[in-house]
Amino acid sequence: MPVFFTQRQIVAPGDLLAEGNYNLGNNVYSIDGKIYSSVLGLAEIREGRIITVIPLKGCYIPKVNDIVIGKVVDVGIASWLIDINSPYTGYLQVTDALSKPVDITKIQLRKFLDIGDIIVAKVIAFDLMRDPQLTIKESKLGKVERGSLVEISPVKVPRVIGKRGSMISMLERELDCEIIVGQNGRILVTGKNKARELFAVRLIKMIEKEAHVTGLTDKIKNIIIKAKKEGVI
């Protein structure tokens, strides 16, 4: 069962990755027991048997239970249309937004959410036949009142989160702010200290740019420590 790449080697679509009985991870496909990459990305073998490619670019495709950060683009009769940075527009029904049943003939939906509002939402249904259905009826979800919004490429989201949330928890701890990462590549940073909040935004942009660097968490941590020492933040 030969493997034709070294760990984290850059591969292009159509590159032969391996032959034999391996499990298929993301962004690979197989023909006659041969496994090929389907995107431009970094090839990896996990647990000695799963072959996967981490893409370098790509759009966000919704998945059920994903937390996303969206922007209201339209207000309908009983729902809102939400831009979730994806080829598919999300929709939020009144019943998924308000805790009490309301008479939609009497109330103005714009009073709750208006065009341009930012919300943190969760995908509750999406099957490629219909647009993704969102909810904001859980704790920590809902309209965003303050903070800074960063937009990064959706494929870099796992890097910002880090291994088991290592990167994000380090940022939160060191910069004393709360970070909500939407799987669609939008990240909300809220902190008591505005300078630290903006510093976190800059660091997230940097993580996106240097996503391929190994030991990035430590590097970012050192930058924060240095900035703190110099009294910048």
Place this chain on the structure above:
Amino acid sequence: MKEKPILLNEEGLRVDGRKLDELRSIEIKVGVLKNADGSAYIVQGKNKIMVAVYGPRELHPRHLSLPDRAVLRCRYHMAPFSVPERKSPAPSRREVELSKVIRQALEPALFLEMFPRTSIDVFIEVLQADGGTRCASITAAAVALADAGIPMRDLVAAVAVGKIDGKIALDLNHLEDQYGEADIPVAMMPGLNQITLLQADGLITIEELKEVLELAKAGIMQIYKKQKEALKSKYIGSGEELG
């Protein structure tokens, strides 16, 4: 029509000094356009072509969307200044046809079923033309699609093979195309050894066609290597400075 020029000299070299089985010089740059999701720029001999890819994105008008897969849309367009005599910027019959042909050459390589109800748009702008633009367009479009992060079975590479003064020649330029006996554009997914485009214009025997396909395959392999180098170099070392 002007008098037919000599396409092959006594030494067996072509009008631009190439051997019969020699490609024009090819240079591919990736990610040249900031606002496109993926882009590529190819210089093949005197051809200069820019390709932009957008998507998968929401399709407008909506009724054109397909419930089970993405729609691939291609626009091949020649700039008015791309040829010696000014070309009207309106899409000509030829451009409409080439758009379709290029779309059909690229379609088998894409996993369109992964993005139902969306569209993937490919814009091909020929800035300077010197024969074989459809093949160069396919080569560059495949690179731009990969740069956009769109899942593909393989890259698609293309080259035209033709017959000039009775001999089979690789990668025809405009003069050879115009005065040669045959012009056969071939596009392939080289890794999978599948042909996605095969056209033929002119007269050729079956034996010659076999020779043509062999030569095309050899040329496509060289182009395929360049495509991969271009894609990978964008992310390795100083590749960032390209474009």
